[in-house]
Amino acid sequence: MTDFTWSLSTWLLVVDWVVRLASLLWIPARTNPAAARSWLLLIAFVPLLGLPLYLLFGHPWLSRERIRRQALASQVIREQQAPLRHLRWTPGGDGADAEMVPLVEQLGDFMPTHGNAIELLDDYDASLRALIDDIDRARQRVHLLYYLMFDDAVGDAIAAALKRAAARGVQCRLLLDAVGAKRGLRRYAAELRLAGVQVHDLLPGGLRWRRSGRMDLRNHRKVAVIDNDAAYVGSQNLATAEFVPGFPNRELVARVRGPAVAHLEAVFASDWFIETGERLEVAPTAPVQHADVAAQLLPSGPAYPFANARDTVNALIHLAKRRLVLVTPYFVPDDATLSALRIAALSGVETQLILSASNNQRLTAWAQESYFEELLASGVKIALYRPRFLHAKHLSVDDGMALVGSINLDIRSFALNAEIGLLCYDRGVVARMREIEASYLADADSVSLAAWKDRPAWRRSREGFARLMDFLM
Structure with a gap:
């Protein structure tokens, strides 16, 4: 009985390390770096659970x-x-x-x-x-x-x-x-x-x-x-x-x-x-x-050769000269989008992010909060709309461009979902969108950097964990 227990333990240990090492060689070649880090961390802690989860959800493949x-x-x-x-x-x-x-x-x-x-x-x-x-x-x-x-x-x-x-x-x-x-x-x-x-x-x-x-x-x-x-x-x-x-x-x-x-x-x-x-x-x-x-x-989605939605949103952010307003219910940006927003605000563009104060996706709500301090420190304004769940998805750039559709500013919309956006090059459409944005802001609470820094340590930990989990894609 003792010999059998010892051999079973040895076998499990070998499998455990084979999974870890194979994942280290395999996952980074098939997954973006942020997601790869999250998956490797999960597999390092629980290899026999992490690997099956990665095989099911780790790579956005289509037939x-x-x-x-x-x-x-x-x-x-x-x-x-x-x-x-x-x-x-x-x-x-x-x-x-x-x-x-x-x-x-x-x-x-x-x-x-x-x-x-x-x-x-x-x-x-x-x-x-x-x-x-x-x-x-x-x-x-x-x-x-x-x-x-x-x-x-x-x-x-x-x-x-x-x-x-x-x-x-x-x-x-x-x-x-x-x-x-x-x-x-x-x-x-x-x-x-x-x-x-x-x-x-x-x-x-x-x-x-x-x-x-x-x-x-x-x-x-x-x-x-x-x-x-x-x-x-x-x-x-x-x-x-x-x-x-x-x-x-x-x-x-x-x-x-x-x-x-x-x-x-x-x-x-x-x-x-x-x-x-x-x-x-x-x-x-x-x-x-x-x-x-x-x-x-x-149109965008995993069947296209490029990340259409992400690249379009990032280009619009970079092209803003005076005012940029982004409205989304789910805000979990990748590094490129986060950098684009930070650069826009630091360059003097009035950059306004409007999110919903309530959210039907709790993990996503916690994950998006992990980005607030960095964005606020860069000069991005963040407002939380109160009366309803703000499920609208649109953005406006200066006075002449607007994007409306189904695209959220999160990893799922950028990499996993088939989405659709309508880009309008028209001052009248942008003016109408500005009116709608103003109605959101009239019923929203602004997030200040000083108040946000005072949040409890347990909230910071929760945000970090949620941010890590949201990159498991």
Whole structure:
């Protein structure tokens, strides 16, 4: 018995050190440095638990077929834009917009277009009513792509609108994330299919996840396209504001008309193709009379060769000259983004970060607090919005550029999720966004450096632990 115990202990010790050494050679070559350090630390403490967790969650891999289909979709998008040069918008001069346009086009495939009308909708219920009204006016097609659809009053209303549209002969398609919209799929998928609506789940889990990619990769986009007339993009899901008890949401959605509608349709068609293998036709959209907003679409996600969202956000931060405002519910930046914010503030740019005072992700809330002292010391202003859970995701640069969509300023949005952003090169859109930002600040508490330094030591420890865990990706 003693010999067996001794040999088992020796065997476990050997395995323990083999795991540690193999991880030291393997993980840094496949993971970014910050995440690699966190994973190696975890494996050093608990090798037999840390390694399986890394194999499941440590590397944002997708199946080769999904990457191939994304590359093909990108190629088709670029080819179909070639004959539409009359819709291209060209920046005047050599300002910041002239630097952003080629970068975003290289990263996300879409050229900037003129002749768009962009309406920023800040009222939660009103934006949903506008979407349902547009669905009820549809005559050709309704395409909805959402991360979350809940089985609540809003889910009921959207499902009813889709069934009414399908009964009129409108082609209706619904793409929902398999995890985020699990409750909506369970509640509505069967009845919608019976009504003639095509419903598909994105990145399905269970036994099918191996054909998709890493288990926690998600499609976080929120896009609606109605006919060739109107589209919606932003942070709002298909659920009531109170779908998370105790955290009623405040959102920002852009209602789009003009050539950018076809680009949002192309994003839907790309996701439909990646999921089903079926290619949808996308018709160009004419410019809107009496409106001339220049807009450019940025899809991002792990199927692209570069970190589209992160690179675009960092470029916008670096290009700010006077004022920069960033709004996000989840703020866990990588080193590049943190450095960009610090440099902007130290360079004299008025840099304002607006976060939510309440947060439905406790670990993320603690992690983001770990960055406050460094940012405040650099001159970044931090405000915590009180009345609701501020789930909106947008930023504005000086007086001429604004980005709105589903992109959070965290590692998950930058590296793991499929996201969507709409970049507007327009003073009117920025002015409207400034009004919305001002309404946030009117109901927010400013964080001071002196007060923040006085927080208890146990909070510092909690923040450091949460920051470390959030890099385990």
